[in-house]
Amino acid sequence: MDSLSQMLRDFAELFFPELCITCDDRLVSQEKYVCMKCWFDLPVTRFGDDEYNRVAQLFWGRVQVEHAASWFHYRKGSRYQELIHSIKYKGLKELGLLAGRKFGESLAESAVFNSADMIVPVPLHRRKLRKRGFNQSEWIARGISEALEKPLST
Numbered sequence: 001m002d003s004l005s006q007m008l009r010d011f012a013e014l015f016f017p018e019l020c021i022t023c024d025d026r027l028v029s030q031e032k033y034v035c036m037k038c039w040f041d042l043p044v045t046r047f048g049d050d051e052y053n054r055v056a057q058l059f060w061g062r063v064q065v066e067h068a069a070s071w072f073h074y075r076k077g078s079r080y081q082e083l084i085h086s087i088k089y090k091g092l093k094e095l096g097l098l099a100g101r102k103f104g105e106s107l108a109e110s111a112v113f114n115s116a117d118m119i120v121p122v123p124l125h126r127r128k129l130r131k132r133g134f135n136q137s138e139w140i141a142r143g144i145s146e147a148l149e150k151p152l153s154t
Contacts, residue, residue, distance in 0.1 A: 021086050021095075022079040033095045034083060039102065042080065043073040048110035067112050071103040088136045096136055100143020108148055118153045119145040 020035035047053035047069035107113040121141035145152040
């Protein structure tokens with residue numbers, strides 16, 4: 001049965017190949033959602049090493065936060081916009097978890113985030129939560145929490 005189902009999957013792949021959501025290239029066997037090249041080319045911020053980075057500064061005077069960072073530079077209209085939109089608007093929670101794990105792996109190298117007690121996702125307004133049915137930042141935070149082996153507080 002396994003060989004038959006694999007054959008059917010391979011046949012379907014001929015006509016309906018899985019494509020990278022950021023560049024539309026065909027994904028290879030171990031890739032899911034995003035190809036290795038796009039993950040590698042992601043415009044990362046390196047904010048995890050700087051506790052006074054621009055993201056952390058956004059919270060100053062508003063809410064007490066020990067550390068904050070963003071994984072990559074988001075630019076409207078860039079190919080990486082689709083990565084965020086797929087999580088946020090297409091409900092790809094699994095992609096949020098995967099992206100969070102990758103972000104968490106990069107934060108694991110940071111002394112600033114290794115000392116964190118917990119991971120807290122950005123809350124979503126009730127109206128948006130009702131509309132989307134989930135908080136995308138929570139799924140990303142779950143992946144970060146797994147990678148850093150830190151508890152998640154929602």
